[in-house]
Structures are given as C-alpha cells and as structure tokens.
Amino acid sequence: MDSENPLGEFLRARRTLLRPEDIGLVVSGRRRVPGLRREEVAALADVSHDYYVRLEQGRERHPSAQVVEALARALELEPDAAEHLWRLARPHPAPSRPPAAREQVSPTLLRMMTDWHRTPAVVLGSGLRVLAHNTLGQALFAGHAYSGDLLRMVFLDPDARDFYPDWEQVAANTVAGLRPADGGGHDDPALVRTVGELSLRSPEFRRLWARHDVRRKTHDSKRFRHPLVGELTLDYESLTVNSAPGQQLVVYQAAPGSASEQALTLLGSLAADGAHVEDREDRGPTPTDPAQAGADPGPGDRASQV
16 A cells, blocks of 8 residues: 555645645746645645655654644645545554454345335445445446456456446546545555555556545445446435444435436346346355345345345
C-alpha cells in the first residue's frame, strides 16, 4: 500500500492536485512541480515552511488540532477527505484484531432482502467483496469474471468498461471509497493484499490510488449496460450495517415509470425463471446453507451469502 508515512503521503498527493490559480495565487514563470509548492501550502496554513516539510517527510507526525484544521482549509479538502486527514494526524490506538474469519451476514438481513422482489440489494464486506445478495441483486451483477468482488470487477474484469458506461467515474469513486476503510492504519491484511495486487495488475487503479481521494459511498445514480436487458440508470443508497461493523447494504432503485424500471422488471422476471447470465469464473465459496446461517427460509427465499 503506502509507505510508513501515510500523513506525508496524503499531504503530498493532495497539494499536487490543487492548482495555484484555483486558489487565487498568481503564477509567474515555469513551475517544476505540479500543483502547489510546499512553501505555498505552508503559507496558506500559516505554518512555517520547515514545519510543513517535516510533516511531509514524516519527521513530525502529530500536528495540533489547529494545524490540522488549517491544512484542511489550505488544501480545500471536502468533508470526507478532511475527516481522513484527522485520522492520519491524530490516530486512536487500533484495537487488537481477532483471528481472521469469514464475514457472515445476519440471517435477519438475508430474510429482509429476500422480500425485496423489485429492488436489487447486495451486502458488501471488506474490499467491496459481495457477501450476500437477493435474487435481483445477483442478476444485476451476474455474468462477469468477478461478479462476487466489485473492486476487482471494476479494474480487472474485461467487460467492466462496457458494463459501466461511465467507467472513469465509477473507478474514481470506487477507489476513493476505499480510503475511509483504510484510515491510514494499514491493519486490515485483506485490504493490504487487495491494494497490492491491484496496484500491480491495473495501472488505472495505481494512478487513482496515488491521488489519495477520499469519498464515502453514500448515495448516487449509476448507469449499467446489462447484457440481457440493456441500459439501466439506478439510484442507490449505501447503508451501514450496525450489527456488523464494516459491512454495507447497498440498495438500488429505478425511477418510477422510467425505461429503467421496465428493464429492471424484465430482469426480475428472467432471474425468477432462472435465465440470468451465469458467471464465467468461480465466485468463491458456494452459497451458505440456510441452516448454517441460522435462517429458516421458505422455498421462495433466494437471498444468499457467497
């Protein structure tokens, strides 16, 4: 992932993305570095140039609250990025992690998702791995090499750019959404391995990761080009699962009366008839047996863990 100086890496990345003219600085002559110079950030934050250099180099790791606030203003950080800066600069002691275990989804949540016949829903775990889905959620993402791993699907799947018509935006938002999970602590071995793998295999991921963008997955609209039903524009809400910290429930909906709603209805009919596209590669563990998950689903219960 990053070096052992996450605060310095973040500050350096963010200042290179901020153009002098964007903040009213007069530019004269040729500049050898992209974005802002160190002395310019220091002046904007009202700290000494030497102190700011020590921050970037990792020789000063615990700036005061006033300095953190000043740096966030100087770099014009959005709220999520400013919160990330706070975590890097003033970290809390990390709790000890229990031995790695397979992430499980609450049987109650599985039953709830099953009743959403017109709404695709998926539960995401660490690194955007799909932990569970209802029938329509499975059908929405089925047919790809990495249908069970949305992060790898975006950057490694050969069909990703066709499936996501706005791939560049999807890719940028996907990487930015990893930063809150990382938090600068580097204490999630699975995330470290995933970032390392994608940095080696995907130049696009490596470039976006180096930007240090931070943006939580909350709600937005997303376009899909589905192999069975064509283009859909779906609104989604990403909800935290309080009973399982780190898990996200993502629920998709089409606008009432829209062509996307008709396409989603058709997809639901095809999925109910068992005509959805099969994945081309193994998606990992097979769906959990309902008895092992603690649920007692009826014959129509198609929500499953993967």
